[in-house]
Amino acid sequence: MAMAMTALRREGxxxxxxxxxxxxxxxxxxxxxxxxxxxxxxxxxxxxxxVRNRMKSVxxxxxxxxxxxxxxxxxxxxxxxxxxxSRGLWQxxxxxxxxxxxxxxxxxxxxxxxxxxxxxxxxxxxxxxVSKALQKMTSGPEKExxxxxxGEKGKVQLIRDxxxxxxxxxxxxxxxxxxxxxxxxLADDILKxxxxxxxxxxxxxxxxxxxxxxxxxxxxxxxxxxxxxxxGGKVGDLDSYEIEGGETKSEILQNLTEFQFSCVxxxxxxxxxxxxxxxxxxxxxxxxxxxxxxxxxxxxxxxRTRQASITTELTEIISGASALEG
Amino acid sequence: xxxxxxxxPFWRAAGMTYIGYSNVCAALVRNCLKEPYxxxxxxxxxxxxxxxxxxxxxxxxxxxxxxNE
Numbered sequence: 001m002a003m004a005m006t007a008l009r010r011e012g013x014x015x016x017x018x019x020x021x022x023x024x025x026x027x028x029x030x031x032x033x034x035x036x037x038x039x040x041x042x043x044x045x046x047x048x049x050x051v052r053n054r055m056k057s058v059x060x061x062x063x064x065x066x067x068x069x070x071x072x073x074x075x076x077x078x079x080x081x082x083x084x085x086s087r088g089l090w091q092x093x094x095x096x097x098x099x100x101x102x103x104x105x106x107x108x109x110x111x112x113x114x115x116x117x118x119x120x121x122x123x124x125x126x127x128x129x130v131s132k133a134l135q136k137m138t139s140g141p142e143k144e145x146x147x148x149x150x151g152e153k154g155k156v157q158l159i160r161d162x163x164x165x166x167x168x169x170x171x172x173x174x175x176x177x178x179x180x181x182x183x184x185x186l187a188d189d190i191l192k193x194x195x196x197x198x199x200x201x202x203x204x205x206x207x208x209x210x211x212x213x214x215x216x217x218x219x220x221x222x223x224x225x226x227x228x229x230x231x232g233g234k235v236g237d238l239d240s241y242e243i244e245g246g247e248t249k250s251e252i253l254q255n256l257t258e259f260q261f262s263c264v265x266x267x268x269x270x271x272x273x274x275x276x277x278x279x280x281x282x283x284x285x286x287x288x289x290x291x292x293x294x295x296x297x298x299x300x301x302x303x304r305t306r307q308a309s310i311t312t313e314l315t316e317i318i319s320g321a322s323a324l325e326g
Numbered sequence: 327x328x329x330x331x332x333x334x335p336f337w338r339a340a341g342m343t344y345i346g347y348s349n350v351c352a353a354l355v356r357n358c359l360k361e362p363y364x365x366x367x368x369x370x371x372x373x374x375x376x377x378x379x380x381x382x383x384x385x386x387x388x389x390x391x392x393x394n395e
Contacts, residue, residue: 166380172390176372181349185373185391188345193379251338258344 051302055295062291068119069284076209076277082178083206083270089263090217096238097260100228101218105197108138108145109167111190111265113203113272114154116171121279123204123212123272124153130214131158131202135165138200148190150269167194178273180266187262197221199261203268204275210282212275217268219261222254229253 112131114124131147131154139145146167149155155169170186190199199219204212220228226249229238243252337347356367378388 163383166383168377168379169385170375170377171388173375175374177369179370179372181352181371182373182375184345184349186375186377188343188349189377189391191343191345255344259348262345 048302048305051298051305055298055302058291058295058298062288062295065284065288065291069281069288072277072281072284076274076281078177079270079274079277080206083267083274086267086270090260090267093256093260093263097225097256099218100198100220101200101216103198103218103220103224103228104143105220105224106143107195107197108143109148109190109194109196109199110134110138110145111148111150111199111201111268112154112158113201113268114149114151114157115272115276116152116174117276118153119280119283120276121283123275123279124151124157126204126212126214127202127272128154128157130216132162134200134202134216135162139165146194148194173269174273178266178269180262183266183269184262187258187265190265191258191261197224201264201268203272205271206274206278209278212279215268215271217264219257219264222250222257225253225257226250 110131112127114127118124135145135147145165147158147162147165148168148170149158149166150170150173152171155166155171158166168190173182173186176182198221201217201219203215205215207213238249238253247255342350353371356364356371359367372393374390374392376388376390379386
């Protein structure tokens, strides 16, 4: 499939190069037809070659988009089950520790989750837009906010104007099916390499095949968490639990927040992968539909031109015959 | 419980996070399985991603993390 796509792209570029030399728009789009062939000297009727070639290429594109849709649909089913199961991992944390999206701290780290591959609608732009807005909100004279970007597409978009805020980028996460171990190793790496008071994870939460919500999850550092718990709030409830072993509260909070981060990351990566597949499915569905419509229009033009030339030829023969008789 | 309590400062002192610690423990448990299940579960341990840090607005050479704890 990849080969076919590159072939398509190459074809497109070639057509672009030859465009200025050709006057007709239709001719400009179709490659491999040079000027003389459009209307050979002394030709009696219009050549339908160009339209035929264009129909063939549209048909090929439609085949590719249809195949991509099928692939996305079959992958989606497996990922969706895993995603829905993984929601059970972060829910207890939110119940216990609460979520504090409005917390105001000095060092912010924004983890923007995007996909490695394109052709999946607007989910990557959504992640990037939300991340940028959040970056503006959380950075100030005494505060700073850095990006950790997962996925190639988000990196490409954020490099343009937020280059100086990027701390770390990660890609190739989806080579194997996503599993917890992998995300945990990644979360470990992130925790070790960035300094943070609050980590904000941004991803597209999967709602249905056609609906994704940009979602923000905030994870506080143990120190900030402790401060929050002293000032009341949800974390204060932790005191009402009886805890086995001899750890102090700050140790427990540190362990909990670290584990919370890896669990949230696992769910976020899965949700985003699921949204990506869903978005790709609907994007490919609409592009196959568009290709079909275009094919219909071209077929109509083609048939009409062919019929016109036949009619012209008939008229010529009949009039010639009647001229002989008369 | 006493074993866990005693272990806490050690892994923390060795520079591990709770995530790293729990991963090592999970790998240990997975290794205890017998054959038909063992290889099935091994698929859940595959790690692959490439990570690159940025400094001075430039991307450093990416490090690929693959199939190791």
